Amino acid sequence: xxxxxxxxxxxxxxxxxxxxxxxxxxxxxxxxxxxxxxxxxxxxxxxxxxxxxxxxxxxxxxxxxxxxxxxxxxxxxxxxxxxxxxxxxxxxxxxxxxxxxxxxxxxxxxxxxxxxxxx
Amino acid sequence: xxxxxxxxxxxxxxxxxxxxxxxxxxxxxxxxxxxxxxxxxxxxxxxxxxxxxxxxxxxxxxxxxxxxxxxxxxxxxxxxxxxxxxxxxxxxxxxxxxxxxxxxxxxxxxxxx
Numbered sequence: 593x594x595x596x597x598x599x600x601x602x603x604x605x606x607x608x609x610x611x612x613x614x615x616x617x618x619x620x621x622x623x624x625x626x627x628x629x630x631x632x633x634x635x636x637x638x639x640x641x642x643x644x645x646x647x648x649x650x651x652x653x654x655x656x657x658x659x660x661x662x663x664x665x666x667x668x669x670x671x672x673x674x675x676x677x678x679x680x681x682x683x684x685x686x687x688x689x690x691x692x693x694x695x696x697x698x699x700x701x702x703x704x705x706x707x708x709x710x711x
Numbered sequence: 712x713x714x715x716x717x718x719x720x721x722x723x724x725x726x727x728x729x730x731x732x733x734x735x736x737x738x739x740x741x742x743x744x745x746x747x748x749x750x751x752x753x754x755x756x757x758x759x760x761x762x763x764x765x766x767x768x769x770x771x772x773x774x775x776x777x778x779x780x781x782x783x784x785x786x787x788x789x790x791x792x793x794x795x796x797x798x799x800x801x802x803x804x805x806x807x808x809x810x811x812x813x814x815x816x817x818x819x820x821x822x823x824x
Contacts (some may be wrong), residue, residue: 627812636817639812639813639814642810687810696759697759697767698756698767699746699813701746703753
């Protein structure tokens with residue numbers, strides 16, 4: 593069964609510190625996608641990134657970077673030089689093939705990591 | 712392009728009542744997924760609709776149902792409300808639903824008294 597674990601429940605940092613959010617997943621499939629979402633206090637989940645299981649290249653987008661390692665089933669997210677606006681709950685999610693070869697719109701989410709960035 | 716909209720944003724109901732929530736996806740998106748978010752269980756998948764057909768369903772009782780219309784708008788219904796149904800209900804739309812990134816609406820906060 594698919595499962596996503598975000599072991600860090602809460603992280604607190606001071607502005608300009610780098611912070612890494614961990615995500616470990618379990619899946620029986622060879623084809624799957626991994627996602628990160630941000631949920632600010634307003635409640636709306638904001639899409640950050642999608643990676644497929646065949647692409648292990650790290651990705652950088654501004655202050656955000658992602659490290660995908662299939663060998664350890666991890667998809668970690670790093671924020672460089674954190675800012676107060678980065679304060680939010682961050683979710684890692686997994687989408688894998690259901691019967692028929694597609695995910696049919698189902699994301700399995702981790703429990704989320706609450707990130708607080710202090711000025 | 713307008714985002715995903717959900718109505719109403721807040722609802723207060725009493726046990727035993729039923730409720731209908733509405734979701735309008737991003738224009739051109741044909742897949743709509745629904746999720747329940749609670750402090751205890753986190754984000755859980757309810758069901759997904761594509762072209763008016765339910766393609767996938769999570770582990771929720773039959774009191775939770777949904778439908779999708781020809782314009783891709785979707786509704787979910789919860790009958791015989793229980794206290795434990797109090798949650799943030801999130802709707803997400805995507806182009807096809809299969810592995811696409813999903814774009815979420817602001818959610819409907821349901822409180823059951």
